[in-house]
Amino acid sequence: MVLAVASKGLSVGYEEVDGVLWAVRDVSIEVKAGETFCLAGESGSGKSTIAGAIAGILPPHTVTKGELYINGRTVIRDETRDYEGIRGRVVTYVPQSPGASLNPYMTIEEQFYSVLKSLYGLNKRESKERAKVYLQMVELDPDSVLDDYPHELSGGMQQRAAIALALSTGARILVADEPTSALDAHLRLQIVEELSRLRRETGVTLVFISHDLLLAGAICDRMAVMYAGVVAEVGGARAILEKPLHPYTLMLVESTPRLDRRKQLKPFLGEPPKPGELTNGCPFFNRCPSRLTVCAVKMPPLMSIGGERHVACWLYE
């Protein structure tokens, strides 16, 4: 089986004055080629840091440990990071806010030219032809969009243009970092449908980052739920949402508002620990209603529960 992305004990931190703050700790995940895999979690869970590691866009002051493989090639081995020929060509990135990430001084055509010239040395005519193909793929009319500046497009059109731009690189792994969080419900639906259709038609691997569990459940095959830089639970997206095992996932599902009054909202108190406040125990210890004595002192490993389901909780030892 070809793995599009595989990490082994990957830790990613940021160098600060007082030392390294580890945003991601000892994460081992596998993403199969052609699947939609979601990294779900709240702010500070480390999901965007992993997205940055996969896409090869970690900032310079980042510190890494462990290993990360893209299509079988090592891109991170401890301190060494090498994305030559991978970044932009094999893996590409769709940012959270298209309005802020598209260059406001360039037309859409110029943005395609800028990317395709630097990656493949295409000339203006060639890049325009390729842009037309990918803009049509995301159901934008190239004749009206190519000459537009980003501010002339609506939020949904900007996000489609950003997806077309990412796909035009020919990359087989698409990392979409909260691509719908800045959009209204009807635009969110359009973009989710667009990404699902593109995945079916082109066979790309989609790594979807989201804080919205229900949306992740609707679009993804498998999901990893993250909490305070570690993976709490991995498995089929539907299975996780229908029967969450980790106490954190369970609380997250129960506190998500749904269009159904019968399901009462169950808020849980407290906040996740900050990177500098982490101990050797389970990071969810202080908020966990099912905590054991061992949880305070020892971090549970990701344990297999059968099938593709794994959970990091001492309750399942």
Next chain:
Amino acid sequence: MWHVGSTNDSMHVELKKVNAGYYTIEGFKSIRRKYVQVLNEVSLRIRDGERVAIIGESGSGKTTLLKVMLGLLQPVSGEVWVLGQNIYNMPKRDRWRITHKIGYVPQDPFRSLNPRLKVVDIVMEPLERSKFSEKERVERVSEAFKMVQLHESVLNYYPSQLSGGMMQRVLIARSIVHDPEMILLDEPTSALDVSTQAQIISLLNSIQERLDCTMITVTHDLPVAQYLADRVVILHKGSIVEEGGFEEVIRDPKSEHARHIILSYTLSVNSTNLL
């Protein structure tokens, strides 16, 4: 004479054919002002103690509607009655006597707190024009802090030392410290994580129950509205296209746009039958 009471005193808010908008500047070589109408003929009645959600997409005029109710944006035509007074038919300097009775929680907690003030000064600000003594003010701040379940040590913090959820709690404390008759909330949970969002929803409902006040929530998030309101008003391109009880609108939407909003939400998350 501006002191003319509303014909119906049980109405906390009554808008009659309100048209409102903004002036923008356009042009490069020759700059000209252009009026952009946002609200079109909006008529709305909200009773004392009601929990109402105003739902719409970005640009539908939700926040503009709140500004009109808060006395911050004078409509070009129509009447705005708030707590029994026609607020734009009175001298501007007196308007605060009415709008002061409204608690307001702005959209983005990260950009709504003055970074140079300590939390205690931020929360106490609405009491500045009140008749309360210094001791009473401190007591009121302490009471508001208890209601939003924040520890009193937070009073000496600056906003930069707070998490998103704590900032939102501070903003809510600020909005209730003067015992308002009505609370207006502009997307109160859109910047928060799921777990914090659930805490804030539960907190707002307990505060509304305790103060027995009118609560008007602006949101684009249908499920959040469900937990914060009994009645829903759907706004589209500056006009009210539908209003009614939440259950009734969800079950049997009459307008094309309401159907569209409900379908959008349902389809985007419902492929796993989780609703």
